[in-house]
Amino acid sequence: MRNFLKRTINTNNIIMYWTLELATKLEDAPWPATKDELIDYAMRSGAPMEVIENLQEIEDEGDIYDSIEDIWPDYPTNDDDFFFNEEEY
Numbered sequence: 612m613r614n615f616l617k618r619t620i621n622t623n624n625i626i627m628y629w630t631l632e633l634a635t636k637l638e639d640a641p642w643p644a645t646k647d648e649l650i651d652y653a654m655r656s657g658a659p660m661e662v663i664e665n666l667q668e669i670e671d672e673g674d675i676y677d678s679i680e681d682i683w684p685d686y687p688t689n690d691d692d693f694f695f696n697e698e699e700y
Contacts, residue, residue, distance in 0.1 A: 627665040629683045636662050643677045 636658040640649055650666045652658075669682065679686045 627668050633662050634679050637679050643675045646671045
């Protein structure tokens with residue numbers, strides 16, 4: 612399985628690295644949620660420190676996040692076939 616890695620740079624030029632493995636730690640989070648609620652969930656659920664660090668780097672303007680796609684827009688959905696490399700065929 613390919614470890615899908617996405618580097619996200621917020622407006623403060625802080626780099627956050629999301630992998631599919633890290634992002635899936637938030638699948639069962641209490642959506643919709645604020646940044647603080649997501650950090651609390653990640654800490655209580657035993658998510659890796661990288662998840663908590665990435666969440667802490669989100670610019671907090673009191674936003675409510677409806678899903679992981681609001682945090683990581685490139686999060687692969689069920690419709691995405693990110694394991695298929697079109698260039699190979």
